[in-house]
Amino acid sequence: MPYFIIxxxxxxxxxxxxxxxxxxNLINDEEDVRWLYSFLSVDRRRSYCLYEAPSIEAILTAAERAGVPADxxxxxxxxxxxxxxxxPLN
Incomplete structure (x- = not known):
């Protein structure tokens, strides 16, 4: 499955x-995406997350459902x- 940085x-x-x-994580499971880990900026206003997912669309759907940005x-x-x-990541 592909990997994405968000x-x-x-x-x-x-x-x-x-x-x-x-x-x-429950929403991610329902959308078939997996949150691996995140980095948080010093000002705590930005995060950079590594996800495994079938597509960008699945990530965007999960983010919208969870009410979190995916800029x-x-x-x-x-x-x-x-x-x-x-x-390689896999």
Missing amino acids: ERNYVEDVAVPVEAAPDI VVTEVDGRIMPSGDLV
Whole structure:
């Protein structure tokens, strides 16, 4: 299944721990998407999330249902390591 990076921009600071995580994961399960992990900016107004999903459309549908932004969704297929090597995500 393809992998995607999602950039999310929030109006208010993201509260940690994310109390809505169980609900978001339930919606994701229903849309066949899997939240792997997220990075949170220092100002807590942006997150960068790695997801596994069948399509961008599935991610956008899950985000809309969960009431979270999905401002930029980019399909990715590997990581470039400090050695310069490309390592597949799967």
